[in-house]
Amino acid sequence: MGYTAMKGGLDAIKSAERLVVERGLDSEGRTIETARVASGMSLGVDRVMSEGGLYDPSAAAVALVQAEGDLHEASFMVRAYRSTLPRVAYSLPTNTSEMRVLRRITPAFQSAPGGQLLGETRDFSQRLLDWRIAGGEPTAVPSDATPTHLPDSELPKFTRIADLLRGEGLLPEPLEESVEPDDITRAPIVFPASRSAKLQTLARGETGSIVAFGYSAMRGYGAFVHGTIAELRVGMIPLRIRHPYTGQPVTVGEVKVSECEEFTISPHRKSDVADVEKFALGYGLVFGQNERKAIAMAMLDRQLADGVGGLAAQEEFVLMHIDGIEATGFVEHLKLPHYVEFQSILQGMRRRRDRDLAAAEPAGALS
Amino acid sequence: MTSIAELTGSNVSAGRGAYNFAFLDEATKREVRRAILKGVALPGHQIPFGSREMPVARGWGTGGIQVTLSILGPDDCVKVIDQGADEGVNAWNIRRLITDTSGVATTVDSGEATIIQTRHRIPEAPLAEGQVLVLQVPMPEPLRMVEPSERKTREMHGQADYGRAWVHLYEDIVSRGEISHTTGYPVMVAGRYLLSPTPIPRWDIPKLNMADCIFLFGAGREKRIYVIPPHTRVEPIDFEDYPFYVEKFPDQRCAKCGAVDVYMNELVLESGEHVYTCSDSGYCDNRTAEAK
Numbered sequence: 001m002g003y004t005a006m007k008g009g010l011d012a013i014k015s016a017e018r019l020v021v022e023r024g025l026d027s028e029g030r031t032i033e034t035a036r037v038a039s040g041m042s043l044g045v046d047r048v049m050s051e052g053g054l055y056d057p058s059a060a061a062v063a064l065v066q067a068e069g070d071l072h073e074a075s076f077m078v079r080a081y082r083s084t085l086p087r088v089a090y091s092l093p094t095n096t097s098e099m100r101v102l103r104r105i106t107p108a109f110q111s112a113p114g115g116q117l118l119g120e121t122r123d124f125s126q127r128l129l130d131w132r133i134a135g136g137e138p139t140a141v142p143s144d145a146t147p148t149h150l151p152d153s154e155l156p157k158f159t160r161i162a163d164l165l166r167g168e169g170l171l172p173e174p175l176e177e178s179v180e181p182d183d184i185t186r187a188p189i190v191f192p193a194s195r196s197a198k199l200q201t202l203a204r205g206e207t208g209s210i211v212a213f214g215y216s217a218m219r220g221y222g223a224f225v226h227g228t229i230a231e232l233r234v235g236m237i238p239l240r241i242r243h244p245y246t247g248q249p250v251t252v253g254e255v256k257v258s259e260c261e262e263f264t265i266s267p268h269r270k271s272d273v274a275d276v277e278k279f280a281l282g283y284g285l286v287f288g289q290n291e292r293k294a295i296a297m298a299m300l301d302r303q304l305a306d307g308v309g310g311l312a313a314q315e316e317f318v319l320m321h322i323d324g325i326e327a328t329g330f331v332e333h334l335k336l337p338h339y340v341e342f343q344s345i346l347q348g349m350r351r352r353r354d355r356d357l358a359a360a361e362p363a364g365a366l367s
Numbered sequence: 368m369t370s371i372a373e374l375t376g377s378n379v380s381a382g383r384g385a386y387n388f389a390f391l392d393e394a395t396k397r398e399v400r401r402a403i404l405k406g407v408a409l410p411g412h413q414i415p416f417g418s419r420e421m422p423v424a425r426g427w428g429t430g431g432i433q434v435t436l437s438i439l440g441p442d443d444c445v446k447v448i449d450q451g452a453d454e455g456v457n458a459w460n461i462r463r464l465i466t467d468t469s470g471v472a473t474t475v476d477s478g479e480a481t482i483i484q485t486r487h488r489i490p491e492a493p494l495a496e497g498q499v500l501v502l503q504v505p506m507p508e509p510l511r512m513v514e515p516s517e518r519k520t521r522e523m524h525g526q527a528d529y530g531r532a533w534v535h536l537y538e539d540i541v542s543r544g545e546i547s548h549t550t551g552y553p554v555m556v557a558g559r560y561l562l563s564p565t566p567i568p569r570w571d572i573p574k575l576n577m578a579d580c581i582f583l584f585g586a587g588r589e590k591r592i593y594v595i596p597p598h599t600r601v602e603p604i605d606f607e608d609y610p611f612y613v614e615k616f617p618d619q620r621c622a623k624c625g626a627v628d629v630y631m632n633e634l635v636l637e638s639g640e641h642v643y644t645c646s647d648s649g650y651c652d653n654r655t656a657e658a659k
Contacts, residue, residue, distance in 0.1 A: 009459040079420035086392040186398075186417040188590035191518035316516055326588045329425025333505070336427065336457050340450045340487050340646055343633055344549035344568045347614050352543060 024068050034061040046256070046288020047071055051324055052078030053185070053204045055255050055287055072206075076325050087186070092240045092249055096259055096285070100155035101235040103289075108230050108263060114158040119234065120289070152236070161231040162261050162281060171263075171279045193315055198304055199297075203286055206324025207293045213322065214296030214303075216312045223309030225302050227282060230261040234289050260284040260294040264302045280305070389436040390468040395419055399437035399592070403583060406594030411556025412524070413507050418590040421464075428461055428486055429587030431503035435465060435484045438499065438583075444472045446480035451488035451630070451646035458486075475649045487550065489571040491629050491650040494580035496597065502565045504586035507593065509553040509563040529561050532604065540609055552611070555602050556595060564601075569613045570630045575601040619643040624654035 024031055038045055038061040048060040052075040060078055067073035103119025106112045118124075130139050150156075165171040181196035182189075184204075189197045202210060216222065236254045243250045262282035282305075284297030303313045311317050321327060387393065395417075402416040421429040428449075435445070447462040449455035453475040461484060462473055474480050477490040484501040494500060510520040513531040523529070532553060536546050550566040554575065564575060565584065575582060575595055582595040595601060605611040616631045622642045629650065631643040645651035 009454045009456045010463070013456050013459055076420070076424065077422070080422040083395070083419035083421065084386055084390065084392065086394060183417075185419075188415045188417065190415070191516075316518065320517070325420065326425045329427060329429075330505070330588055331426075332424060333426035336486075337450050337455060339632055340568055340630070341550040341566045343631070343646075344570075344614050346633070348545075348547050348549050352545070352547075355544070 020068075024065070032065050034058065034065055037061040037064050043289060044069070044071060044074075046290055047207060047293075048074045048078055050287040050290055050293065051075035051204060051206055052082065054078050054082045072324055072328050076329075079325055089241045089244075092242060094237050094240065096233075096237055096257075097157070097160055099157065099233060099235040099237050099257075099259070100152070101158055101233055102155065102256075103234040104158055104231065106161050106229075106231050108161060108228050112161055112164070114156070117156070121291075155235065158233070160261075162263075165230075165263070165279060169276060169278075171281060189319060191316055192307075193304075193319060195301075195305075198315065198319060199283065199285075199301065201319045201322065202284070202297045202300055205293075205297070205322035206327065207290060209322045209324060209327070210296045210300065211292050213312050213318050214299040217299060217303050217310070221310040222303045222312030223306060225264045225266070225299075227262045227264045227299060227302065229295065229298075230263050230281070231259075232291060232295065233259045234291070235259075256288055258284075258286050258289055258291050258294040260291070260298040262295070262298040262302065266306070386468055388441075388469055389439045390421075390464070391419065391433065391436050395433075396437040399433055402592040403434065403438070403594060406583070406592055407581075407596050409560075410596050410599050411560030411562040411593060413586075413591040413593045415590055416592050418587045421587065423460065423464065425588040426505060427457065428484070428503040430585030430589075430592070431484050431486070431501045431587075432461060432464065432585070433587060434501050434583050434585035434592065435482055436469070438482065439465070439469055439471060441469070441471060443481045444474050444479060446474050446477060446483045446649070447485075448483065448488060448490070448647075448649070449486045451490075451632075452648040454648060475652060477647075477649050487566045487568075488630070488646060489567055489574045491645070491647045492653075493574070494578065496579040498580040500580055500582050502567075502582060502584045504563070504565050504584045504589070504591070504593075506551075507563055507584065507586040507589050507591040509561045524560060527559065529604075532561060536604065536606070536609075540606075546605065546609055546611075549614075552603050555604060557599050558602075561604070562593065562595070562601075568630055569603075569611070572601075572603050572611070572613070577601075616643065621645045621651060621654075624651045624658065626651065626654055 038057055041064065044064055045057055045060045048063055048071060049055050049057065051071070052060065052063070056078070059081060060074065063074035063077040064071075067077060101117060103121060104114065104117045106116060133139050162171055166173065182194050182200070184197050184200045189201060193201075217225070234256070236256055238251045239253045239255055240249045240251050242248070260283070263279045264282055266280055280302060282298035282302035284294035284301065286293045286297065300312065300318060303309070304315050304318060307313055307315055389396070398417060402414045405414045406412065418430065419433060421432050423429055423432060439445070445462070445465055446453065447458045447465070449458040452458060465471065466473060477483060477492055477494065480498065482499045482501060483490065483494070484503070486503045489500065508517070508520050510523055510532060513535050514520050514523065536548070539546050539548065550568050551563055552569050552572055554562050554564055554572060556562045564572060577598055577600065578595070579597055581597050584593045586592070603611040614630065616627070616629075619631050620627050621629065621631065621644050623644050626645050630646040632646050634642050634644060636642060
C-alpha cells in the first residue's frame with residue numbers, strides 16, 4: 001500500500017537508511033576518508049561551508065561523505081549541526097585589507113599596485129577530461145611551470161584597488177556604521193531589509209541561485225547597472241573576538257574567503273545633485289574559494305541597493321528565494337503524503353462535476 | 368571560573384556528538400517560548416522568530432518540531448501524526464527525533480498525550496484543557512493568495528485590511544459557482560487577525576473554535592509562530608448566501624472500525640474498488656480495541 005500511514009513506517013525508513021549507507025561503501029565496507037575529501041574536493045567543502053553557514057572544514061567533509069557528494073544535502077546537515085551550537089560570542093569586524101592573499105585579480109586595470117596574482121584557478125585551463133585518473137594513474141602535472149609556493153606566514157597583503165579611486169574622490173568613503181548589524185539567524189529578515197541582513201542572506205545563499213539571479217540582472221531583468229570588477233581576492237582573514245575577561249581583541253582563528261568588489265555607475269543619477277558623480281561599490285564575501293558566488297553577490301548587492309528595476313532588483317523576490325536549504329526543503333516536501341488535502345480537493349471537483357453534469361442535462365429528458 | 372556550558376545552560380563542553388536535551392540549546396528554546404507567549408497575548412498574530420535549521424528538511428515540519436522541542440519537559444507524553452496517521456513515515460521520523468534527543472514517552476492515544484504534533488489534521492476526539500496541539504505550518508500568511516509581498520501583508524494585518532481576501536472568495540464564486548477553497552480555509556481569530564489554519568481539511572475548522580486546548584502553530588522556513596489560545600472565537604470567513612460547509616462522507620463507513628461522521632481516507636484497491644477508512648488512525652485504533 002505504498003509508503004504512507006501503514007504499520008511498519010519505522011521499519012521502512014530504517015531500511016531506506018541502510019540502503020543509502022550501503023550505497024556509499026566500497027567493496028570492503030569502507031566510506032571515503034574524510035581527509036581525502038577535505039583535500040581532494042576542497043571546493044565542494046568550501047561551498048558546503050558557505051551555504052551551510054558554518055566555517056568548519058572537517059564537519060563539511062564529513063557531511064559531503066555522508067551525503068554522497070550531494071552539496072545541498074551536505075550544506076543542510078552542516079546547518080542542522082549549527083543549530084546545536086550555542087552562540088557564545090560575536091566576532092569583531094575584520095578589515096579585509098589584512099587579508100593574506102592567495103589569489104587576486106583586478107580586471108578594472110591592466111596593471112595596479114601589487115599586480116595580478118593568478119594563483120589557484122582553472123579559469124584559463126582547457127576543460128578536458130583526464131582519462132588517466134580513471135585508470136588509476138596520477139594526473140599530469142605540468143613540468144614546465146614553476147609556481148612560487150609561499151609559506152602561510154609570507155603570503156602578501158595588497159593595497160585595495162577601491163582605495164585608489166577613493167583617493168581621486170570618485171568613490172565615497174565607507175560609511176562608519178554605528179548600528180549593530182542584524183543577525184538573520186536570530187531574527188528573521190524584515191522588509192525593507194538592512195544592508196547587513198541583505199549581505200548575510202546572500203552570503204548563505206545557494207550558489208546556483210545567486211549566479212542565476214545575477215545573470216538575469218545582466219540580461220536585463222534587474223536594475224540597469226553597469227558593473228566592472230574592481231578586485232577579486234581569495235585569501236585568509238583573521239577572526240577576532242573580544243576577550244571575555246580582558247576586553248581586548250584576541251585572534252581565535254583564520255578563515256579562507258573569496259571577496260569581490262565591483263564598481264558600478266548608477267542609472268538614477270540626478271543632474272541637479274551638487275557634488276561630483278561617484279561610483280558605487282557592490283560587495284561580495286563568501287566562505288572558502290567560491291568566486292562565482294562572490295561576484296554574483298557583489299552584483300546583487302548593487303541590484304538590491306535601490307530596489308528599482310526588474311525582478312533581480314526586488315529584495316523580497318531575491319532574498320526570500322535564494323536560500324538553497326529553504327528552497328529545496330519546501331520543493332521536496334511535495335514528496336510527503338498529501339492525501340488528506342487531496343481528498344478535500346477531490347470532493348470539490350466531484351461535487352462541481354456532478355452539479356455541472358446535472359445542469360447540462362436537458363429538462364424532462366428520460367434518464 | 369564560569370564555563371561556557373554554565374553560561375549557555377547546555378552541554379557544549381561534552382564535545383561533538385553530544386546533544387542537549389531535546390536537541391536545541393537552552394537559549395534557543397527560551398527564545399521560542401518567548402515567541403509563543405507573545406502569540407498567546409495576540410491571538411492569531413504571526414510572531415517572527417529566529418527559526419533554526421533542524422536535522423529535518425525545511426518544509427517537512429521544522430517549525431512544529433522547534434515548538435515541540437522548546438516546550439518539552441521530561442514528564443511529557445508526545446503523540447506525532449502526519450495526515451492523521453501515527454504510522455506515517457514522516458510521523459515516525461519526527462517522533463524518533465523527539466524521543467532520541469529527549470527520551471520522553473510517546474503514545475498514539477490523543478487523550479493520553481500532553482503534546483500532539485500534527486501535520487494537517489486535528490484529532491477527531493475533542494482535546495481537553497491542558498493539552499497542546501502543535502501544528503506544522505507550510506505557509507503562515509493567509510493573504511499570500513492575494514499579495515506576494517511580506518512587507519505589504521504585514522501592513523494589511525496591522526490595519527485589519529482584509530477586503531482583498533473577501534474579494535478573492537467572491538471571485539471564486541463568480542468563476543466556480545462556489546467557494547472552492549478546500550484545506551487551509553482562512554479564519555478570523557478573536558475578530559481581529561485573519562489566520563491560516565494550515566492545510567487541515569475544512570472538516571477540522573470548527574474544532575478550532577472555543578476549544579479547551581491550546582493550538583500552537585510553528586512555521587520553520589517562514590520563521591513565524593502563532594497561537595490560538597483556549598476558548599477563543601475562530602470563524603471561517605464566508606458570505607451569508609454562501610455559508611461555510613465541511614467535507615461530507617454521507618454514504619461512507621470506515622472499513623476498519625465502522626465509524627461514520629469522521630474525516631475519511633479514500634483507498635483505491637487493486638480491484639479498482641474504492642474503500643474508506645478513518646483518517647485519524649489513533650481514533651480508529653481505539654474504536655477497534657473497544658469493539659473487541
